Amino acid sequence: MAIKPWRNPLVVVGGTMLAVTVVASVVATASRRAIITQASLPVLVGVGLIAYGWYAADERTDRFGQTVLQWIGYGIVAFFVVGYWFGQVSRTFDTSFLLAVVGSLGTGAAFGATVGLYSARLKRSNEDLAAKNEQLDQFLGVVSHDLRNPLNVAQGRLELAAEECDSDHLEPIDRSLDRMDTLIDDLLTLARQGEEIEETEPVDLATVSERCWDNVATADASLVVDADRTIGADRSRLQQLLENLFRNAVEHGGDDVRITVGELADGFYVADDGPGIPRDKHEDVFESGYTTASDGAGFGLAIVAEIASAHGWTIDVTESDEGGARFEITGVGS
Numbered sequence: 136m137a138i139k140p141w142r143n144p145l146v147v148v149g150g151t152m153l154a155v156t157v158v159a160s161v162v163a164t165a166s167r168r169a170i171i172t173q174a175s176l177p178v179l180v181g182v183g184l185i186a187y188g189w190y191a192a193d194e195r196t197d198r199f200g201q202t203v204l205q206w207i208g209y210g211i212v213a214f215f216v217v218g219y220w221f222g223q224v225s226r227t228f229d230t231s232f233l234l235a236v237v238g239s240l241g242t243g244a245a246f247g248a249t250v251g252l253y254s255a256r257l258k259r260s261n262e263d264l265a266a267k268n269e270q271l272d273q274f275l276g277v278v279s280h281d282l283r284n285p286l287n288v289a290q291g292r293l294e295l296a297a298e299e300c301d302s303d304h305l306e307p308i309d310r311s312l313d314r315m316d317t318l319i320d321d322l323l324t325l326a327r328q329g330e331e332i333e334e335t336e337p338v339d340l341a342t343v344s345e346r347c348w349d350n351v352a353t354a355d356a357s358l359v360v361d362a363d364r365t366i367g368a369d370r371s372r373l374q375q376l377l378e379n380l381f382r383n384a385v386e387h388g389g390d391d392v393r394i395t396v397g398e399l400a401d402g403f404y405v406a407d408d409g410p411g412i413p414r415d416k417h418e419d420v421f422e423s424g425y426t427t428a429s430d431g432a433g434f435g436l437a438i439v440a441e442i443a444s445a446h447g448w449t450i451d452v453t454e455s456d457e458g459g460a461r462f463e464i465t466g467v468g469s
Contacts, residue, residue, distance in 0.1 A: 145188025148244055152181035152237075159233040173234035180244065286315055332445045335367040337469070340403055343370065344396045347377040354390035361397040367468045368446060376442045379435040380405045380462055388459060395455075402448065402467035408457035417452045 156177040163170050290312050297305050340362045348358045358381070366373075377396075384394050388409025395406045412420060421440040439462070443450040448466045455461035 143188035145184045147188075149181040149184030149186075149188065152177055152184070152240075152244060156181065156234070156237055159237050163234055165234070170234060174237075177234075177237050177240070184244070282319055286312065286319070290316075332369045332372065332447075335369055335446070335468075337365045338368045338370050338373055339365050340396065340398075343373060344377055347374050348381060350374075351378055351381045351385065353381070353385055356385050356388070356390060356392045356394060359393065359395045361395060362403055364398055364403075365469055366403070372442045372445065376439050376464075377405070379439045383435050383439075384409060384460070392459075393457075399463060399465060402463065402465040404461055404463045406455035406457075406461035407459040408455065409459040411454055411459045412452055414454075420452060421450070 156174050160170050160174050163173075165173075290309075293305065293308055293312065296302075341360045344358070344360050344362070381394060384392055384405070384407040388394075388407045393408045395404075397404050397406070420436050422437060440450055443464055446467075448464050451463050451465070453461050453463065
């Protein structure tokens with residue numbers, strides 16, 4: 136439902152300020168020039184509040200009118216003391232004490248309105264974030280349950296069909312179902328990577344690299360580990376990072392690609408001797424959905440970037456000595 140503009144707290148305060156300024160100007164005993172000079176500030180503030188409240192405030196911000204009014208009150212109280220003091224001093228000149236106080240109160244109201252609007256918009260952003268998190272939870276529930284269950288049924292039926300008959304169509308179906316299973320895992324992993332890692336443990340880089348290599352379909356690819364150091368990491372998520380880098384190298388570098396894991400002064404790198412990544416695509420590869428593979432979903436390197444960020448590491452892509460891709464992970468502690 137649309138909010139009536141004149142009910143906006145900024146419009147109310149601005150209108151009140153204009154009315155008080157007019158009354159104070161009428162009863163002031165100073166010269167006309169002094170009255171016009173002193174009344175100009177509260178009039179400008181009042182008009183500004185009315186204009187902003189009338190045209191810029193929306194329905195959701197208006198719901199936080201109490202917050203805005205609260206900060207306006209703080210501003211008025213804070214500037215009342217200043218205005219009272221200024222009014223006392225100005226009594227010795229050809230000025231209006233009342234207009235001096237009104238001008239100070241107007242400045243305080245404007246200050247409070249500015250802070251109040253910021254506070255209201257911050258609350259609104261928090262509401263939006265909470266709503267998005269709720270949608271994310273619903274999405275994870277659909278992916279992990281509503282999609283996984285029928286997929287498991289299909290895989291089970293396929294196994295039964297393979298026992299009863301021999302058909303060339305069964306293997307492509309099996310590959311497609313496995314691909315769907317991998318996509319679901321990638322989506323869940325990507326959605327849950329936003330949390331920062333609070334606890335780490337010493338992890339031997341060479342050992343975890345070789346273990347991850349055993350978990351990836353590597354065809355005729357080979358792994359060389361030229362690292363002898365321990366790093367501080369969440370072991371499970373470090374394994375996800377390495378497995379995704381290995382899988383990416385095999386998918387884009389060919390079945391016989393050679394992959395190297397090596398040390399850096401403050402981290403490590405994973406390089407290959409494949410075709411590499413064009414320089415103008417170095418930033419794009421970490422975006423969700425970016426892929427050059429015909430059957431790729433573009434989540435692998437996005438997951439890698441999220442895991443590195445959660446550790447507080449920095450990841451960059453450059454060219455390896457063999458002309459392939461080289462991913463450098465830096466800022467890594469031991």
